[in-house]
Amino acid sequence: MKSLKRHHGQGKRIVLFIALIGTLVALCAGFIGAYSWSTQQQIQADQQALAVLTKQVEQRIAEIEAKKVEPVYLTLPGADTIEVRREDYTNPDSLWVLVNKQNSVSLEYVPEKLVLPGVPVSASDRLVSEVIEKPLIDMFAAAEADGHGLMVGSAYRSSSYQASLFNGYVASAGLEQASRYSARPGHSEHQLGLAIDISSASQQCFLQACFTSTPDGQWLAGHAHTYGFTLRYPEGKEAITGYNFEPWHYRYVGPELATALYQSGLTLEEAWSSIEVARQTLIKNRAPELVLDATNRR
Ligand SMILES: [Zn+2]
Incomplete structure (x- = not known):
């Protein structure tokens, strides 16, 4: 009976331990996921800003070229x-x-x-x-x-x-x-x-x-x-x-x-x-x- 109780106590600890590991893994995964999502957002924002800038530069070049031949x-x-x-x-x-x-x-x-x-x-x-x-x-x-x-x-x-x-x-x-x-x-x-x-x-x-x-x-x-x-x-x-x-x-x-x-x-x-x-x-x-x-x- 005693040994059975002890076994039961060990099983509980193992379950708790597994639950703790599981929680930690879930937290890490959540953190990594959130981090990569925000990085992705930042890259997208940078790409959009670059596209706007590129367009502005292209427009300016087109304006300069048009001026050169303007009557x-x-x-x-x-x-x-x-x-x-x-x-x-x-x-x-x-x-x-x-x-x-x-x-x-x-x-x-x-x-x-x-x-x-x-x-x-x-x-x-x-x-x-x-x-x-x-x-x-x-x-x-x-x-x-x-x-x-x-x-x-x-x-x-x-x-x-x-x-x-x-x-x-x-x-x-x-x-x-x-x-x-x-x-x-x-x-x-x-x-x-x-x-x-x-x-x-x-x-x-x-x-x-x-x-x-x-x-x-x-x-x-x-x-x-x-x-x-x-x-x-x-x-x-x-x-x-x-x-x-x-x-x-x-x-x-x-x-x-x-x-x-x-x-x-x-x-x-x-x-x-x-x-x-x-x-x-x-x-x-x-x-x-x-x-x-x-x-x-x-
Ligand atoms: Zn003359």
Whole structure:
């Protein structure tokens, strides 16, 4: 009986022991389960946050890329809005480069390709930048169709040729007078190959203010802009351009800007601050055409 009681007491302890082990195991399992569940939650939250961040970065990259190619516009007072050229206007190869008494081009600068245009010229060395050959031919053909025979009187001039011209004028007329109709070397648009002095084939009023009253001069004044040429030294703007009225001197800037200048009545000098704003916008937008160009400044 005693031994039976003892056996019974031992059995109870074993049961209790097993129950205790079971409880401990259950507690551990519960703890591990809870721990792994919260870790899983944390990983999921991190993954969601990462996905949000990745999306934001992708959106920002897309915005930057879109800005690079975004069109930039220019509206001169009284003129239609135009899209600006995607180039650095401080580069002498730009069609919008400003060369005047204050802004020079390197004496070594020569346009990439000079050609003898297929239009009447006053001498066989009247070369122009290849860029303006077709617009020039088109303009002369349109003038011809309207009964106006035109001729290129002067075109590309190297800086050394400009120097000899300018020095000659200074010697004969004095510096002050010469500066009103002739440019110092490095300050002439003719060095760009984008400027031409146009006259009647008859040479009536050749390089004289009276050219403005001739039928040919009037035709040019009313039509040149549609072919991309702007009258650079208009009457009444002498204080701005620094040059006497030259109804024969036209500069190629492309039809868009030439038309905007024509409509607004502004010279390139007067439009320059607006053009510079457009250039700064292109730089801010990281337009690749200007970023690449930055190494090639004059
Ligand atoms: Zn000229």
